Structures are given as structure tokens and as C-alpha cells.
Amino acid sequence: MYRTQDEVSLLRASLDGQTEAWGEIVTRYKDAVFGLCLGFLRNRADAEDVTHDAFVRAYLNLRRYNLDRKFSTWVFTIAANLCRNRIRYRRNHPVMEVEFEMEGSADPARTVAREEQQVHVREALGTLPYAYRTPLVLRFYNDLSYKEIGDILAIPEGTVKTRIHRGKAMLKEMLDKERGAS
Amino acid sequence: MSLDARDSLDELLRETLRQDATGASHSVARLEARVLETLGDRAPRRGLWGSLRALVAPTRAGRWTQLAFVGATASACLLVGFFLGDRLPRDRSPEPVALTRAAAPAVKTATAEASDQDGVLFILPAPNARVVSLVGSFSEWEPVPLTDNDGDGIWTAQIPLSPGRYEYAFIIDGRWFGQDPSADDYVKSFGEYSSVRYIGGGGGA
Incomplete structure (x- = not known):
């Protein structure tokens, strides 16, 4: 049902508490956000965590989203901020071995x-x-x-x-x- | 392919980044389920303005029901305020505390005539006190010790003062006591009360 809806309808449905609609938003943007995080952080596990956190945070702050702005830019901004926090965290808590998995x-x-x-x-x-x-x-x-x-x-x-x-x-x-x- | 060409580097970057993401895409295969599980029943947060708007916005229960609820709450608050209004103290102005009221006069000053010879006698009944001192405008607010030589709990100090207006307070075991029951007036400064006494009908400090 949700796959046929446009983005604004999905966001409105998400605001009304229909989390399945938010699930569809995640499906649409997860590759872009994950690729961004992976490129920023160069660590698969960190990128996975931050991508998850970015979609959770975006949902909880959805009322702050301005419809005049591109949704992708908004969610990328959240992800970029979380990546910056993760990079700072990693300065004090470095991983033993930088993991970068290729398949x-x-x-x-x-x-x-x-x-x-x-x-x-x-x-x-x-x-x-x-x-x-x-x-x-x-x-x-x-x-x-x-x-x-x-x-x-x-x-x-x-x-x-x-x-x-x-x-x-x-x-x-x-x-x-x-x-x-x- | 040579890296000398600018387009070639752009394309190489594009390919590499995309391949990285594609190669690790299994990491986000079940992301939707994880995100929804984390969110649970949580709804998007409301800001302050949103909460206020939600309070007055129509709901499924209907606007009249909602307005009746808001009105009833406001009326209840008003009624509580009305009844409490007469019972709560309206003025927290210097009401002398009971420390020395029972033993009044707490501070007995000598007459203006006496002050010419012996000074003004400050008397403070404080049976359980260990250290009592007096501070005032006459001493530049430096402590002047009171004494209780016979141990009867009556502390005294004789201060030579010329006629005038003086502000003062007692310090009993390190605690400020600025509301002398027998004072002529009180002033409040820096959050503390001080007593005021006019000696010999003087009006200046």
C-alpha cells in the first residue's frame, strides 16, 4: 500500500503515528544514508549504527522538518551530524582494527x-x-x-x-x- | 585508464564509493525492522507550540468536549486560587521572628541622655547561644562582641553613639538576626533584614 504513495503522504502518515509509513521512508533512503555514513566513517559497523540512529532521530524530530526543504537533504544533515559525533567519539575510543568489509x-x-x-x-x-x-x-x-x-x-x-x-x-x-x- | 584525466578520477571515486556501499549493503538489509522496533510506540516529539496547539485543536471527541475540559480545568484553578487567597499570607514583610519576642524587650537601648555618658546598651536574651556579636552602621558593619559574664543568657554590649539613625543586626552563633522586635523600623538589603533604631530623635546615620 505504502509503496505507491508519494513522499509527502508517507511523511504525513508517519507524523500521524503510522510507523509502517516510516518504514517505507527508511526503505527508500537507507542505501543513500548508509553509503554516506560508510563514506564518512570508513567503518561498516559504525556506519550501520549511525544509519539506524539517523532514521530513529529523524522520525522523533519529524515535526521540525520543513516541507519546503528536500527530505533527503534533511535526513542527510542528521546523518552527517551523527557521523561527526561518531568521529569525535572514535578519537577517544579507537577501534582496534579499522574494519572495511568488501564483498x-x-x-x-x-x-x-x-x-x-x-x-x-x-x-x-x-x-x-x-x-x-x-x-x-x-x-x-x-x-x-x-x-x-x-x-x-x-x-x-x-x-x-x-x-x-x-x-x-x-x-x-x-x-x-x-x-x-x- | 589513466588518472591524469579529471573525469577519470571523478568516475573512479564514484565507482569506488558505490561499490563500497553495495558490497556492505547487507548491513542494512533489515534496517526497517530495527528502526521500527527501536521506535516502538514512540511518536514524533511535539515542540512547545505544538503541544499548545494540540491542547486547543479539535479531536475525535469533538471541539466542545475539549473546550469544556479546558474550561473546567481553568475554573477549578480559579476556585482553588480564590479559596487559598484568603488563607495564605499575603505579605512576607518583616514580621519579627519569635527568637526573642517571648523575652521582650529583646534589645533595650538606653535613653539618649544616657548615651552621652555610657553609650547605648544593647541587650539580647539568647540563653543557648555560644557567641553573640552586634554589627551595624556605627561599626562599619564590623562585629562587636556581646558579653554574658554571669552566664544568665542575657548578652549585652555598651556602644557609645551620638544621636542619629542606625541600622544594626545581631549575629548569634554565626547566624544573622536582623529583626529585633524592639526596633523602630526594618530595612532589607542584599536579601537580609536589618533593624533600625533612632537615637535621641536623630534622623541621620
């Missing part, structure tokens, strides 16, 4: 060279400073505009552009260094 390739035809490049990108992303990694994830995983990224991270649009530019430059430098070494 095969989505594309069987992928060449070995391409997969190798992705391994290097993954490693480079992990070492990139958080302030530069987050706009890259929002730009290249969530396909958001500079303005939306600025709204979510609470930074000016110009800063978003700068950080994306510098973040990519740093990544490229790391990848080139890796390529030169191999």
Missing part, C-alpha cells in the same frame, strides 16, 4: 587493473582528512549540488568547492605516488 565486485567484467585502482582510491580516501572526505562523498556518492553539500555540512558553498578541489588534488597525488611506487 566481491558488482561488475563481473571489471578489469583487474581497474579493481586495483579502486583499492588504491579506497586506501587514499581512508587517509584523507575528514573535512575533505565528506564533501567528496556527498558529491560523488550522493550526487548532490555544491549548495546542498554546503547546507548539510554547514559550510559556505565556496568552501565546498575549495575542499572538493583540494580533496581531489590530494587523492590524485596519493594515487600518483602509489602508481610510481608500483
